[in-house]
Amino acid sequence: MLQNISQFFNEILKIIEPYYNISLLTTKFITISLGNLVLGITFIFIVRVLVRYILRKLIYEGVLKKIEDENSQRSIKTVIKIVFEVLVFVFGLNIIGFDLKFFGDIWKARLFSIQGEGVSLGNLFIGLVILFIGFKLAKYFSKKIKMFFEKKFKFDISQGAIVESVSKYVLLIVLVLFVLSIVGIPLTIFTIIGGSLAIGIGFGSKNLMNNFISGVFLMTERQLKVGDIIEVEGNTGTIEHIGARSTIIKTFSNLRMLLPNSKLLENSVINWTLTDKVVRRELTVGVTYGSPVEKVKDLLYQVVDRNEDVVDNPKPVVLFSEFADSALVFKVLIWINLQKAINVRILLSDLRFAIDKIFRENKIVIAFPQIDAHLDTSKPLNIQLTNKDKVSE
16 A cells, blocks of 8 residues: 555656656746745645744734733734744745845845944844834833832832832843844944934033933922822813923823923922812802701702712811802802712713702792882883884784
């Protein structure tokens, strides 16, 4: 049986052999025959499928799953895929007939020189790959370092943000130095870059450095911290991130404002949560004259006491404010924890709804502007009665 199979394959090889050795292209670095072309294309197709399967099982669904940031996962996955695709194509082309020395010469090709040190295409490619992956990993590990300090040393959200920023910049500096050493760029180049930067700062980088220094002051003085609720330029929101150049503020409309750091130091900023998260808010309501004012006061206390977002200490206060032209005016002073209240305007709106409802149930009328018209009766009034039908005729 085995002998018959062997003879069968030998016969097939005898038939294929003349076609296998047909030369398609011959140069200094390339020798392509029909058989090698078919084998190379088959190799590329099969190995690409196998490599993708192995990467998905071992790398994508294994190692990369431990990285929680989806953007970092996607970026690293793309780089790994490109690297392995290039390797598969190189080996496939070698089977087809491309000499590996050809690829070696391309890999070692010198692009430029800096202070006598040559930078090759291969080293530059490796450096860019490491830089890209390292940048994503630096962001990921800086977040992990922040979480460690928050858990280990009980850091608050603002202290954690400072740790994250500092650790990220340190990791990036180490990464850049490492990549430069791999690429072959001497570190003395920084003396030239430093001089260029000094000239640039003097002529056109004033605002950039101003924002950078302002960011350093914001992170060290901590008068504005991540998580603080601030009001600036007529907008109120929560500080999400303080960067080297700008600060991101999430408004209560779920929009992101990017403000240069210098604006936060140079302009007036209200920090609602600088020393205390509890702030006072005021509600004004007017009832008609003749309303039972004691009952109105009790009803207002009932409304604010039922709302969970109104804190118990300090206690709410109801004030009989004034006798206005058309109303008896009451003011309700309440204190709110800004970190627990979703939106102050929504809270005040809910309280107004509740006040309107409880007043209707107790037949308390909310006042509205009224004007009393007085007639001068010192002279007889001229009153005429007309027949509508006759007038129409």
